[in-house]
Amino acid sequence: MNYHEARLKTRSFENFSCRSCEICNGIACRGEVPGVGGKGTGSGFTRNFAKIKEVMLQMDTLYEGGAVDTTLEIFGRVFKTPIFAAPVGGLTSAYNDSLSDYEYSRAILEGTLKGGGTGFLADGIAPEQFEGPLRALAEKGGMGIPTIKPWEEEEVFEKITRAREAGAIGIAMDVDAAGLTLLASLGKPVHPKSPSEIARFVEKAGIPFVVKGIMTPGAALKALEAGAYGIVVSNHGGRVLDHTPATIEVLPAIKAAVGDRMKIFIDGGIRTGYDVFKCLALGADGVLIGRPYAIAAFGGGAEAVASYTQQLTGELADAMRMTGALSLKDIDAGKVICDHRLDI
Template sequence: MAKWYCTMCHTEVEQDTAPDHCTTCMAAGKLILDLEAGIPATPEDVRDQARKRLKGLCAAYPACDGNFDKVCQKEAYGKPIGFGGAGQGSSFRNNAQALMNLRLKMRVVGEHAEPDASIDFLGMNLEFPVMGASTAGIEKYNDAMPEKDFCRAIVNGCREAGTIGWRGDTWFYTPENNPALQVLKEEKGQGIPIFKPRAQDVLKKLIHMAEDAGCPAVGLDLDGCGSTIMARNNQPVFRKSVKDIKELVEFTSLPFITKGIMALEDAEACAEAGAKVVGVSNHGGRVLDATPGTAEVLPEIAHRLKGKVFITVDGGIRTGYDVLKMIALGADAVLLGRDIIRAAVGGGTLGVRLHMEHVKKIFKKAMFMTGQNRVADIDRNILC
């Protein structure tokens, strides 16, 4: 009799043959592992499995930087974008390079203290300033895993690691069949839905569903206005004015997040409209080629809005060291996208937790080695 382990809900069962699904959480059979063969114990174990399931799309390289020697980018120009960046991928590369160009100042003299990496985010205590980004659509990538399993892996893996996962929106999500909102309702609102900038009436319906699911906040992926695949599938998206954003902010009692911001003017407009969170992001370099890296535009936005709104940033962040750099530049928290997709595909909830816990460990080490005891104390003085 073999023993089987569900990477989604951690259920163990004994039976002769591999289960075709988990009887506890209904996860797909591909996410259930033979205990005798071993289960992932490290992020690298998880990435090894993700490499197989994302073959031809993402090879889970040690350096996820969008260079032309990477399978995601060398095939992207003029073809479906896959895991790569828009156009020739310079925005994707700029995200990674901007962080690589920053140096940390090591400080080892002073009173000994264990760093406190926790933060307050919209009244929620997070163990560290890292959240899962609002990704979506993974079931259309090599049929890597069912969409609801993907959403559940992000939500529960982040929760188990002491943080929260954001959930995204894509062309096959509709108000009538929205995998993210379905999972968030089933998981009692343990995640934050971020919607594409659809028509106002559609957004209001989705926001009402998020409220009904018990979500702690809702948001808008403003840079999704450039999504051609949404329009091709009868899911039109639009640029949003300050008036539009304010209308949505006032429609809900939940804190409102505006994501996809790369210009100070847009950041100030979102704050003016009443957004509680401004997310600095170029969508991982996937919506417009030739933008700066997010680490290049973050300081100006943080200088003007720090303390007035909560500032998040994503783009090129791969390690706890990168997290520290972004916090030093003025972010209140960061989001992880591609790495968390790989973690979910390679190991379900378990994979996401393993990856997030590794990032937390390295972030706390980086705080310790730069003499930082609290996240609120981190500033540009730790950069060389």
Template sequence: MDLKTIKEEARKKFNNFCRVCVVCDGRACAGEVPGMGGTGTGESFKQNVRALSDIRLNLRVVHDVLEPDTSINLFGINLLTPIMGAPITNASLNCGGGLTEFELVSSLVKGCHDAGSLGWIGDPAIPSMFTDGLEAIKLATRGVAIIKPRVDQGEIIRRFEDAIQAGAIAVGIDIDGAGLVTMKLKGQAVGPKNISKIRELVNSVSVPFVVKGIMTPDEAVACFDAGANAIVVSNHGGRVLDFTPGVAEVLPKIIKAVGKDAIVLADGGVRSGVDALKLIALGAKGVLVGRPLITGAFGAMSEGVKFIIEKYTQELYAAMILTGCKSIKDIDSRIIFEK
């Protein structure tokens, strides 16, 4: 198996919903939502990729780092890599239907698990698709479930309970989905959550709680004050609000506000292991990958997802040697070139 073959097979199944570009940067699919693109002009999606691309690294080779350790412990689970699969849903609406929902989500979660990583599932407006995600977690024996910020708190909590029963090691909400019209059209209105509502959700579960979709320091602090165990810095892949900054741009300010010990993950524009290294150097404890893993799934199911995660991890490993980092904890801002 190789990346070229995976991409060729994926291109056949995408029905032009994704062009499988040489660089997945949002230019070819701008405005294609539903679809794989970014909302409006696509600038939020494109800026995620650009912001990472603009970061330069210090090459360091006078040291004794021969075999760096890429492993992390997250939510009490030992992972071989800090590179995980982002929550992804709706194979038919967004990806052209070349795979069924269960084929897509099970490939994502199983592929991540087989690579020693962790797959996350999402929560679309169609209940059966969430059920598919739960079944994928059961098969992989672990995962993280992220629920839409429904106005009805009880609906969220019921989904938490189902996810934990299925084997989710952590749950949370993707609060950046607060303006999704598709949810409202399906009779499942979503909206923002204040501190008290987040705290209610945190207190409803006994597993780690994650708030995904944070892009400002003040809201990051607010989430941790409400009891969240982790946050994910994310603009929903550029799919909800046009003209946001890139994740790599806001991450350092968020880390400064919440402290280096806080569990802050980053999701936005990761296209290589070097991109993962950059986000970790900016303060993230781990990263989530979205669109490239969809290509992996469409190209070779779980084996394709496993291939991408392992490829990125190998790139991270090599980059750690060339920047003098013995472990993930050793990766910090000293490897970033300051102009």
């Protein structure tokens, strides 16, 4: 089953909170948090999507031909694609209860690994929201990245240990979850984290540690100084703060600040392999995709997740061939036109 078929299937589900729109741009679900939308006016989500669309590709087919290679080396592993699934939790309120956290994570890992990438896995209030994904991870030899919420330090330490025991290739923390006020109202608050706390998590992890939810060069530099292996330039799909810039707008300044000293992922509104190309051109090493992977997993399981990954990677390869980039390293800012870089 491909992505299109999986999406149509989810539309026939009863109680599926996501509308599974043909174009997943945040307009129909504005303000639906809980749900799948962006917080408040939903501008964080809609702007992510819109600003990527404004970047254009520079076609140039006058070059010595050759095979296009979409391979990325990261987390000490070689992946056939720079496209990864983003962590998606709170499945019952955002989608429905047809997949447990374990089943969802298994579909995501199995499918993305088959497609040549892998997935970041979610965390949540109930123990099973972390343990389920970890079980799926252990079954896949640790080939995924558990993403721990910024809970109290003791709980984070415990979860880092559990992730390591499952053999994870890396560990992430969505520090921007501090904006998920719902967690506090459910009795389990999350907090902003100081750079020295992040440094302690990095040390405890002892494997690549990625800080997810970075939107400024200053925050990226703090993560770098704390010893993070990488960052995810992300506004949590617009779910934690209204009125942020789009992630693609802040990416160039963040790349300029940290250079090649850390790995840079980006997410938010990335829907095609052409979008992936734009993100790599403006400074990312790899990308994460959230909502569409969730639709693929709910509608078509691992098969649709794999098919979607292959579809995106094919589109990325097409963009590379048509712009004269035979490897990911050849994709640079000269291959896109972009007039909205924020000078931040």
